[in-house]
Amino acid sequence: MSFFCPSCGKKDRQLGTAITSRDSASVVTTRGVDMLISENGIIRYHVIAEEWKMFDKMNPPFYSMEQGVLLEILDSVMQVESMLKADTAYYMNKTKIWHLISNVHAENVKHEEFDTQELFINNGSNRMYSDSLIHIKQEKQILVGHGFESNTSLTEYTIRKTEGVFPITESE
Numbered sequence: 001m002s003f004f005c006p007s008c009g010k011k012d013r014q015l016g017t018a019i020t021s022r023d024s025a026s027v028v029t030t031r032g033v034d035m036l037i038s039e040n041g042i043i044r045y046h047v048i049a050e051e052w053k054m055f056d057k058m059n060p061p062f063y064s065m066e067q068g069v070l071l072e073i074l075d076s077v078m079q080v081e082s083m084l085k086a087d088t089a090y091y092m093n094k095t096k097i098w099h100l101i102s103n104v105h106a107e108n109v110k111h112e113e114f115d116t117q118e119l120f121i122n123n124g125s126n127r128m129y130s131d132s133l134i135h136i137k138q139e140k141q142i143l144v145g146h147g148f149e150s151n152t153s154l155t156e157y158t159i160r161k162t163e164g165v166f167p168i169t170e171s172e
Contacts, residue, residue: 028054033065039123046072046080049089063091071098073121073152081153083107084119096123108154113137116148126152134159 033052037045050067069089073082086100098121106114106128116134121127129149136143136159147160 027056028052042076043078044074044123046074060095061093063093065089065091069100071100075153081109084121086119097121098123106154110155111139112154114148114154121152128152128154 030052031050033047033049035047036043037047047065048070049065051065053064053066055062055064066088068087069085071084071086071089072080073084075081084100084104084106086104087102089101090099091097092099100119100121102117104114104116104119106119108114114134114136116130116132118132119128119130122129127149128151129147131147134145134148136145136148136157143159144163145159145161148157149160150157
């Protein structure tokens with residue numbers, strides 16, 4: 001019988017030998033996430049993610065959404081101020097910073113579209129920023145720059161190292 005079940009006789013079997021430390025494993029993995037997140041008692045974020053992992057023992061602790069995320073930033077009456085999508089996102093618990101990576105797409109209430117490969121959202125200062133190439137599609141023009149900073153509603157922003165195509169009429 002031991003031929004078919006050679007490990008049955010071992011008393012000190014170790015499970016999960018691939019995980020060498022509890023620090024490197026997620027404490028919770030949730031699939032099909034659709035949740036609201038509050039700050040100081042006010043609902044500020046609507047998050048939809050295929051998978052949400054919590055790494056509470058890492059230093060620093062963080063959440064990961066590595067299969068894509070849709071993030072809506074809400075105002076005080078729960079109206080969408082801005083919408084962001086990314087292939088991957090991390091949220092750092094201690095610093096309250098979101099880190100969105102790869103195919104980051106955002107829109108504001110003026111229907112301006114923002115596309116970049118990396119974007120940070122600082123909850124403490126209510127600012128967004130990036131040092132990556134950014135394309136901003138407005139109604140009549142497209143702005144391009146290397147570096148960007150904005151409020152979280154994406155209505156007041158600064159673009160660094162700007163480029164762009166600005167259409168003008170003959171009369172101008």
